[in-house]
Amino acid sequence: MLLTKQLKIINRVSARAFSAKEVPQFTKDRYPVKRGNYNALNDHDISHFESILEKHRVLTGSDTDMYNIDWIKSVRGASNVVLKPKTTEEVSEIVKYCHAQKLAVVPQGGNTGLVGGSVPVFDEVVISMSLMNKIEHIDEYSGIVRCQSGVVLEKLESAVNEKGLIVPLDLGSKGTCHIGGNVSTNAGGLRLIRYGNLHGSVLGVEAVLANGKILNLMSNFKKDNTGYHLKHLFIGSEGSLGIVTKLALHCPTAPNAVNLAFVGLESFQQVLNAFLLAKKELGEILSSVEMIDEPSLMASTTMCNLQSPIQKYPFYMIFETSGSNDEHDKEKLNNFLKNAMEKSIIVDGVATNEPSKMRNIWESRERIAESLLKMGYCFKYDISLPLSNFYDIVGAVRERVGSHAKLVSGYGHVGDSNMHLNIVCEKFSQEIYKLVEPFVFEYTSKLKGSISAEHGIGFHKPKYLHYSKSPEAIELMKQIKNLMDPENILNPYKVLPLS
Numbered sequence: 001m002l003l004t005k006q007l008k009i010i011n012r013v014s015a016r017a018f019s020a021k022e023v024p025q026f027t028k029d030r031y032p033v034k035r036g037n038y039n040a041l042n043d044h045d046i047s048h049f050e051s052i053l054e055k056h057r058v059l060t061g062s063d064t065d066m067y068n069i070d071w072i073k074s075v076r077g078a079s080n081v082v083l084k085p086k087t088t089e090e091v092s093e094i095v096k097y098c099h100a101q102k103l104a105v106v107p108q109g110g111n112t113g114l115v116g117g118s119v120p121v122f123d124e125v126v127i128s129m130s131l132m133n134k135i136e137h138i139d140e141y142s143g144i145v146r147c148q149s150g151v152v153l154e155k156l157e158s159a160v161n162e163k164g165l166i167v168p169l170d171l172g173s174k175g176t177c178h179i180g181g182n183v184s185t186n187a188g189g190l191r192l193i194r195y196g197n198l199h200g201s202v203l204g205v206e207a208v209l210a211n212g213k214i215l216n217l218m219s220n221f222k223k224d225n226t227g228y229h230l231k232h233l234f235i236g237s238e239g240s241l242g243i244v245t246k247l248a249l250h251c252p253t254a255p256n257a258v259n260l261a262f263v264g265l266e267s268f269q270q271v272l273n274a275f276l277l278a279k280k281e282l283g284e285i286l287s288s289v290e291m292i293d294e295p296s297l298m299a300s301t302t303m304c305n306l307q308s309p310i311q312k313y314p315f316y317m318i319f320e321t322s323g324s325n326d327e328h329d330k331e332k333l334n335n336f337l338k339n340a341m342e343k344s345i346i347v348d349g350v351a352t353n354e355p356s357k358m359r360n361i362w363e364s365r366e367r368i369a370e371s372l373l374k375m376g377y378c379f380k381y382d383i384s385l386p387l388s389n390f391y392d393i394v395g396a397v398r399e400r401v402g403s404h405a406k407l408v409s410g411y412g413h414v415g416d417s418n419m420h421l422n423i424v425c426e427k428f429s430q431e432i433y434k435l436v437e438p439f440v441f442e443y444t445s446k447l448k449g450s451i452s453a454e455h456g457i458g459f460h461k462p463k464y465l466h467y468s469k470s471p472e473a474i475e476l477m478k479q480i481k482n483l484m485d486p487e488n489i490l491n492p493y494k495v496l497p498l499s
């Protein structure tokens with residue numbers, strides 16, 4: 001019943017190299033947005049930054065190009081300077097100066113964000129966190145890790161693995177994204193179903209505020225009920241309330257046994273049936289439940305030259321288990337697959353615990369985003385939808401865009417009700433843009449879903465925030481922003497609607 005096809009290992013590629021070939025239009029030309037009342041950068045400012053940082057950590061001219069364009073090439077800023085601090089004190093000095101001079105800033109992590117939040121809209125000063133990459137302490141007893149915010153997720157994962165721990169989140173962009181970027185976007189990823197989101201795992205943060213002051217909210221404990229939990233303001237606020245410079249993260253013990261099943265299904269109803277059965281039969285060892293539709297799998301296998309162990313099904317699912325006893329876990333997984341097949345819920349599948357085979361299966365899921373970009377311009381939506389209507393939006397959008405699109409596909413973290421909807425076209429066009437927006441958000445809102453499940457609001461979605469937040473909530477968010485950043489220098493034009 002279970003196939004065990006040998007698969008080829010393909011090395012991870014840097015997420016930055018994933019981008020499509022074309023350089024996008026400047027954001028200010030593509031979208032109706034007006035520059036705020038900020039000062040423009042001058043030579044004196046550059047000299048001042050060079051007095052805070054060494055000269056080679058102040059990038060200007062063409063060295064700033066890649067920091068001005070986002071990963072999906074949907075936006076392009078025109079910043080003339082990128083600053084690369086190494087310490088919290090340097091970040092503080094930079095922000096203090098920008099605050100005094102009324103210069104807008106944008107904090108940037110690995111620049112893998114998918115909502116246009118990580119790059120300037122106009123000429124904001126980019127503060128790249130890439131050199132703030134020190135892991136300060138890993139406590140193997142408590143599982144608490146303290147590090148600077150610019151540590152690349154995969155590096156953090158390797159470091160904690162050596163101490164028998166794992167980072168409680170895993171994303172396709174792990175080779176490039178920073179843990180500080182993850183915190184600032186409240187990234188979800190492939191194992192949220194098991195480990196919860198970062199509001200639970202992040203125990204403390206240190207952040208530089210808009211006036212340059214350093215706010216120390218670090219904590220070494222899971223339990224700390226000393227008044228308002230201010231750390232939460234920095235988790236998911238996308239650099240609009242402060243620059244996260246350090247964090248304390250709780251890392252769970254690494255599982256002794258990891259098993260993976262990749263299965264084919266005939267309908268979305270069977271996807272739901274399989275999810276329900278998996279929850280019942282795999283219980284506490286279930287660590288990931290992903291759904292991939294046929295166009296998404298076709299894209300990753302053809303565009304990234306991957307092989308899928310099974311083919312030609314309308315839907316595929318990945319079930320991962322993580323536990324402490326391989327025999328027990330394997331038996332549970334095999335029983336689940338046997339029962340699901342007997343009930344005709346799944347029609348085909350493979351199960352494995354061989355690391356290379358598991359990596360190959362994950363690769364076919366994790367490289368979908370890259371493969372869609374290789375096909376052309378990709379409108380990407382990351383929404384939460386009720387499971388009963390989860391996949392309907394793919395059909396609705398397909399019908400709406402018709403032949404304008406090369407492909408409309410849906411995949412995602414079905415275990416968390418999180419759909420990644422993608423519309424791939426030859427190139428960006430206002431016509432297609434208007435066909436899909438606000439349609440996708442209206443559709444989501446009618447089903448009481450969320451217009452951003454995990455990627456955030458960034459530059460692309462502030463005007464649609466009202467589809468998911470009440471006027472009272474938006475007003476309170478604006479008041480908080482105004483209290484913490486009255487000059488609005490931190491990541492302007494992002495997260496909150498302008499008026």
Ligand SMILES: Cc1cc2nc3c(=O)[nH]c(=O)nc-3n(C[C@H](O)[C@H](O)[C@H](O)COP(=O)(O)OP(=O)(O)OC[C@H]3O[C@@H](n4cnc5c(N)ncnc54)[C@H](O)[C@@H]3O)c2cc1C
Pocket residue numbers: 015071106107108109110111112113114117118119129149170171172173176177178179180181182183184185186187188189190238239240242243244245366369370454455458491494
């Ligand atoms: C292939 C691929 C797969 C992905 N899969 C997932 C997924 O499964 N789940 C998911 O949630 N996301 C996913 N993403 C989106 C993205 O990787 C995440 O949003 C990630 O958390 C961004 O981290 P980053 O370091 O690249 O941040 P950036 O893209 O650099 O920045 C993102 C936002 O955070 C702000 N920011 C960054 N660092 C800081 C800081 N230190 N202090 C304050 N603000 C800061 C920026 O200003 C920006 O608003 C994926 C992206 C790609 C390309």
